[in-house]
Every structure is written in structure tokens, then in C-alpha cells.
Amino acid sequence: MLDEVRGLSAYTAYNANVDAIVNLKPEVVQGLIDSFGADEIRRKIEEYPRRIEEPIDFVARLIHALKTGKPMAVPLVNEEMHRWFDETFKYDMERIGGQAGIIANLMAGLRVKKVIAYTPFLPKRLAELFREGILYPVVEDGELKLKPIQEAYREGDPLKVNRIFEFRKGMKFKLGEEVIEVPHSGRFIVSSRFESISRIETRDELRPFLPEIGRQVDGAILSGYQGLRLQYSDGKDANYYLRKAKEDIILLKEADIKVHVEFASIQDRKLRKKVVTNIFPLVDSVGMDEAEIAYILSVLGYRDLADRIFTYNRIEDAILGGMIILDELNFEILQVHTIYYLMYITHRDNPLSEEELAKSLEFGTTLAAARASLGDITKPEDYEVGLKVPFNERSDYVKLRFEEAKRKLRMREYKVVVVPTRLVPNPVSTVGLGDTISTGTFLSYIALLKKHSK
Numbered sequence: 001m002l003d004e005v006r007g008l009s010a011y012t013a014y015n016a017n018v019d020a021i022v023n024l025k026p027e028v029v030q031g032l033i034d035s036f037g038a039d040e041i042r043r044k045i046e047e048y049p050r051r052i053e054e055p056i057d058f059v060a061r062l063i064h065a066l067k068t069g070k071p072m073a074v075p076l077v078n079e080e081m082h083r084w085f086d087e088t089f090k091y092d093m094e095r096i097g098g099q100a101g102i103i104a105n106l107m108a109g110l111r112v113k114k115v116i117a118y119t120p121f122l123p124k125r126l127a128e129l130f131r132e133g134i135l136y137p138v139v140e141d142g143e144l145k146l147k148p149i150q151e152a153y154r155e156g157d158p159l160k161v162n163r164i165f166e167f168r169k170g171m172k173f174k175l176g177e178e179v180i181e182v183p184h185s186g187r188f189i190v191s192s193r194f195e196s197i198s199r200i201e202t203r204d205e206l207r208p209f210l211p212e213i214g215r216q217v218d219g220a221i222l223s224g225y226q227g228l229r230l231q232y233s234d235g236k237d238a239n240y241y242l243r244k245a246k247e248d249i250i251l252l253k254e255a256d257i258k259v260h261v262e263f264a265s266i267q268d269r270k271l272r273k274k275v276v277t278n279i280f281p282l283v284d285s286v287g288m289d290e291a292e293i294a295y296i297l298s299v300l301g302y303r304d305l306a307d308r309i310f311t312y313n314r315i316e317d318a319i320l321g322g323m324i325i326l327d328e329l330n331f332e333i334l335q336v337h338t339i340y341y342l343m344y345i346t347h348r349d350n351p352l353s354e355e356e357l358a359k360s361l362e363f364g365t366t367l368a369a370a371r372a373s374l375g376d377i378t379k380p381e382d383y384e385v386g387l388k389v390p391f392n393e394r395s396d397y398v399k400l401r402f403e404e405a406k407r408k409l410r411m412r413e414y415k416v417v418v419v420p421t422r423l424v425p426n427p428v429s430t431v432g433l434g435d436t437i438s439t440g441t442f443l444s445y446i447a448l449l450k451k452h453s454k
């Protein structure tokens with residue numbers, strides 16, 4: 001599968017940023033609890049702030065994420081808080097972040113045939129974090145040029161920095177009298193959402209060249225819509241940017257390529273609904289994690305099912321939710337990544353067999369296991385490391401529950417495929433694992449479709 005994937009060319013847009021990463025230590029978490037007070041933190045968790053405006057919002061959402069062990073992302077809207085973060089935490093490293101940034105570097109690491117990456121802002125510091133070989137589209141003398149991305153930076157473009165808090169399974173701390181033990185390794189993302197970095201779009205001069213870009217690739221992976229704002233100070237709004245985003249997809253698809261959207265957490269319910277209802281029906285494939293499937297169902301009017309997924313993590317609920325999302329938003333294939341399994345839901349008439357779909361999921365989890373083990377994938381041989389990671393200890397349980405779900409649910413009109421994940425017990429890093437899975441599954445899906453059409 002790796003060779004077939006490496007024979008493909010792909011385009012990715014829109015979000016890339018610098019991730020400033022903190023590997024959380026229990027004493028740092030305990031220090032935060034001691035200085036903000038357990039009662040105040042509990043009260044804030046109940047309130048469940050959806051934006052970080054002051055430090056207590058951050059502390060409450062972080063402690064909640066640690067308690068559940070779920071991957072979460074919360075927008076930071078108060079620019080003043082940069083100072084508080086920088087004074088409170090010591091960053092362990094800086095690397096490229098954002099779905100488009102991570103995916104571009106992953107594909108370049110695998111030496112995929114051609115990687116074109118586009119991000120509306122490209123300051124020098126960001127351009128330098130992209131891997132060699134990645135091309136950036138620019139318009140020169142009225143023509144499309146693909147430049148090495150490191151040479152394409154623009155002076156004066158704003159730099160976006162997100163903070164990532166990596167936490168590890170088994171970490172213990174006390175919230176008042178309550179002893180909390182983190183149930184899973186994961187990451188908590190503080191996503192910067194200031195107006196200057198929130199225009200997720202293709203520059204007007206480049207948009208007419210999207211069909212030409214589409215003709216040079218086999219597929220496109222788009223993400224970053226979560227960075228939009230409902231309103232901008234110049235009178236523009238999310239509807240304006242979503243209309244442009246829809247135009248982009250239509251133009252790329254003139255070349256009859258498959259388009260995948262990698263979904264990411266959108267805390268604002270209005271924006272979440274706008275993004276899924278505008279964008280998903282235009283694309284072929286969508287990827288998301290377990291929390292995101294519940295968030296989407298909740299805005300589509302399936303609150304009970306969303307709550308069940310959040311609370312119990314049952315496979316049958318995720319399958320039911322996935323079938324609803326696929327049908328309501330009418331696209332080709334949904335891929336869901338959870339800690340213990342990956343899942344595809346597609347229509348019965350999908351040309352790929354269930355065995356082929358399972359192979360594609362296995363490719364995705366193997367790639368993620370390689371990244372979790374090594375921290376990054378810098379060369380094609382790194383994939384082999386993933387093959388050495390065993391499937392997780394709940395694999396038999398996952399298979400059993402899937403068989404049960406098949407008996408309970410009406411699934412005749414769909415192909416539903418579930419494979420257990422290869423889980424690294426002590427991952428070097430977890431940020432970007434979802435993007436890695438989705439890149440692996442989407443590229444292998446295209447490669448398998450190509451085989452069928454030969």
C-alpha cells in the first residue's frame with residue numbers, strides 16, 4: 001500500500017501554524033489547581049467555557065480534558081493572554097501545526113510524488129517549518145507557479161501560534177479531595193483565534209488557478225474552517241468565507257479529483273452547523289475523531305445520541321451517528337478515528353470491498369502508530385515502525401461489540417468497516433495523530449479506487 005500511496009500527488013490547504021508544545025507534568029497541573037482553587041475550577045467546569053477569555057477558562061477546560069482523557073481544542077480569543085501563557089509554561093518544543101501543515105509535512109516525509117500546500121498566511125518562520133520538497137502555488141505574470149514553499153514566504157504575513165498541552169495516561173493529581181488519574185494519553189489544544197489570523201481563504205488572484213492545481217493532483221485534503229469567525233470588523237462574516245470555500249471545492253473538483261475534509265473541533269455551535277452543512281455535501285470524504293462526531297450530531301438535532309456517544313463511547317452509537325451524518329450531509333465516505341478503533345461508513349454501492357476498506361484503515365492506524373512511536377515521520381521507512389506496534393488490548397472486545405452492533409442496527413444500505421487501532425503505550429507525541437490517520441486512509445482509499453478503475 002505504501003508504494004501505491006507514494007505514487008500519488010496531493011494538494012492541501014488551508015491551516016498551518018506554529019505549535020508550541022508543553023509536555024504536562026503532574027506537579028505543573030497541581031500547581032495550577034492550588035493557585036486557582038479546586039472549588040472555583042469545579043464551578044467553571046460546570047459552566048463549561050467554550051472560549052478562553054481568562055486563565056480560569058483555560059484551567060477548567062484543561063482539567064476537564066485530563067479527567068476524561070479526550071482530545072479537545074478550545075479557542076483563545078483574548079490576545080492579552082499570550083503573556084500569561086508564556087510566563088506560566090515552559091515550551092518543550094516548537095513544530096509545524098494545523099491540519100494542512102501537518103499533512104503536508106507527513107506527505108513530504110513519506111516522499112509522496114508531489115505535495116502542494118497552500119495557506120493564506122505564509123510568514124518566514126512558518127515557511128521554514130515546512131519540509132523540503134513541498135510546493136506553494138503563486139501567481140506570477142498571470143501564470144500559476146509552484147515554488148519551493150521555503151522561498152514563497154511573504155514579509156509581514158501574520159504568524160499564528162497555538163499552544164498544545166500533551167498529557168499522558170496514568171498521570172495523577174488532586175482536585176480538592178478527588179484523586180484524578182488521566183485515563184488516556186492525548187493533547188489539549190489552545191487554538192489562537194484572533195481576527196488577523198482568521199481569514200481562511202484562497203487569495204482571489206489564485207482562485208482561478210484551482211482547476212489547474214486540481215489537474216496536477218489525485219486528491220485534495222482541506223481543513224481549517226474551524227478558524228473562521230462569525231463576524232469580522234470589515235463587515236464580512238462566516239457566510240462570506242464559506243461561499244468562497246465552496247467555490248474553491250467546486251473549482252478543484254473540475255478535474256474530477258476526490259476531496260477530503262479533515263474536521264476539527266468547532267466550539268461555537270452556529271459556526272459548527274454552518275461549516276458542516278455548507279462544506280460536507282460538496283466533498284467526497286470526511287475524517288473526524290470521536291468527540292467531533294458527537295459535536296456534529298448535536299447541531300444536526302440528535303442531542304440524545306450525541307450525549308450517549310460522549311458518555312458511553314459505544315460502537316453502535318458511533319455507527320448510528322456516522323450513518324446519520326453520511327445521509328444528512330450526503331457525501332461518499334466517512335472515516336472516524338477513536339482511541340480503540342477506526343471506522344469507515346460508506347454506501348453499499350462503494351466500489352471498494354469491505355476487505356479493501358479495512359486495508360485502508362489499517363494503513364492509517366499503522367502510519368499513526370509510527371508517528372506516535374517516533375514523534376514524526378521523516379522518511380518512508382518509518383512506516384515499518386508502525387507495523388511493529390501491536391493492535392490494542394481491546395481489539396477482541398471491539399470486534400465483539402461490532403458484531404453485536406451489526407445484529408442490532410439496520411445497516412443493509414451501508415458498508416461499515418471497523419478495525420482496531422495500533423496503540424503506542426507511551427507516545428512521543430499525540431498531536432497530529434488524527435491528521436496522520438486521515439492522510440493515510442484518504443490516500444490509500446484513492447489508491448485503491450484507482451486500481452478498480454484500471
Ligand SMILES: Nc1ncnc2c1ncn2[C@@H]1O[C@H](COP(=O)(O)O)[C@@H](O)[C@H]1O
Pocket residue numbers: 071185288289290337338339340341368369372421422423424425426427430431432433434435437
Ligand atoms: N498513543 C497512540 N498511538 C497510536 N494512535 C493513537 C495514540 N493516541 C491516539 N491515537 C489515535 O489518534 C487519534 C486522535 O485523533 P485527533 O484527531 O488527533 O483527536 C485517536 O482517535 C487514535 O486513533
Ligand SMILES: O=P(O)(O)OC[C@H]1O[C@](O)(COP(=O)(O)O)[C@@H](O)[C@@H]1O
Pocket residue numbers: 015017019096097098099100102162187189191192224226227264430431432433434435436
Ligand atoms: O484549529 P486551528 O487553530 O487551525 O489548529 C488546529 C490544531 O490542530 C492540529 O492540527 C492537530 O490536530 P489533531 O491533533 O486533531 O490531529 C494542531 O497542530 C493545531 O494546533
Ligand SMILES: [Mg+2]
Pocket residue numbers: 263264288289434435
Ligand atoms: Mg483531528
